[in-house]
Amino acid sequence: MDTQAVQKILVPIDFSESSMNALHTAIGMAKRQHAQLILLHVVNISPLVNNKDDGTMISDSNLQTLLDTHQTNLRKLADKITNEEFIDCRAIIRTGWVCPEIVRATVDFYADLIVMGKHGVSGTKEFMMGSNAFNVLKNAYCPVLLVPSHRRFEAFKTIVYPIRPVEGAIQKYSMARNLLRENDAELIVVGLLENGEKASFEMLSQETFKLDKKLKEDNLKSQTGFYYCDSVVAKVLEKTTDFMADLLIITASIDHHIQDYYVGPFVQQIVHYARVPVLSIRPKPADAFVVKSINEDEENSEYPYPVQMLGII
Structure with missing residues (x-):
């Protein structure tokens, strides 16, 4: 059988209206296809990275507080979906640049599909695609579903x-x-x-x-x-x-x-x-896969920073 089953759906969450609307669509898909939802929040570290050649990170006393807050919020959201929608819903929080971490997570957790909003917190126009969505679209090796935020999409008829x-x-x-x-x-x-x-x-x-x-x-x-x-x-x-x-x-x-x-x-x-x-x-990738930076300032380099993954919560 060559039907491409969707077993794991990755949903990037930045707690914006756009990402929460995309989550609503993903929940409907997960229920119909008996798929697992994986919620991913990336704490963007780009403001914390020094411009030094060695790419060292600036110490930020508020970083751990920020991580703890997002971890708590993400866990509550995952638990709410599990208890109310009867879906296997997991949550992951990472630090890094947003787009590369989304792409990396699809590989790490064998995601079959990414569902995300067309734009996030950057204030782009209602029907325009944000830069994060565009970069994920270009680089993800699994299908990507981009959901506009002007209304909810319960199902596809x-x-x-x-x-x-x-x-x-x-x-x-x-x-x-x-x-x-x-x-x-x-x-x-x-x-x-x-x-x-x-x-x-x-x-x-x-x-x-x-x-x-x-x-x-x-x-x-x-x-x-x-x-x-x-x-x-x-x-x-x-x-x-x-x-x-x-x-x-x-x-x-x-x-x-x-x-x-x-x-x-x-x-x-x-x-x-x-x-x-x-x-x-898009077509399936080659067997070898190396995630490279998608940050505009680091377009041709490997990750110059330590990546922190707090795991499934």
Whole structure:
């Protein structure tokens, strides 16, 4: 069986409205998929790191108090979810730079999915993606679900699945199938061709045919449409609105080059302006994995600071 089961969901928590709203979505997913929730809070140490070449940390007498406070709050939140929602919910607190620690935690705890708000406490606009969300999206090796904060998303009943004329465009159907089954949802397959790409219609037809065959074999609800457009981004957002979708799934093969998928304008614009949660799925990483700093000032260096992990609480 190739269904991609979600057994562990990592939820970064900074106690902002955005992260708590994303947690609400994650709780619903965990209940439907019988998954474990792992709450992660990262105490950002960047203000505590000296600018010296050796990267030594400035002593801060308030750090332990801060850690104790967050540990207590996180434990209370995890206990509340366990007792009220009957979900296996764990809590982890770490010190470090936020994005690298989120990425590291997905590997350390074998997370199948990250669910997080599109923006946190930085005060970004309602539908715009924050820098933490964008960096996690670029670097996480498991799927990432980014949830806007303007309303709560209890379940996913209509899922938009855009595909382009690229081989392997349906390679991540297994996770989509899992979501469709658990939510009794309908999949809206949006076949996209930019004006002038008529020669690629045959490849797009082949990919959609493969997907349609799998959907019929799995007895899942779906419908497929083909669209020529000047802007792929605009058409995806338009169809998400037209079908009143509550989830948008983007796969790496929607763009022509995988390396452009995470840094190019397509994903940035989709996640920026989508008014529904966006699930981003990328190819599996190589066996070797080294977490590097995602801090803008340390872009090309290994971690220059000691990482403190307080463990599961």
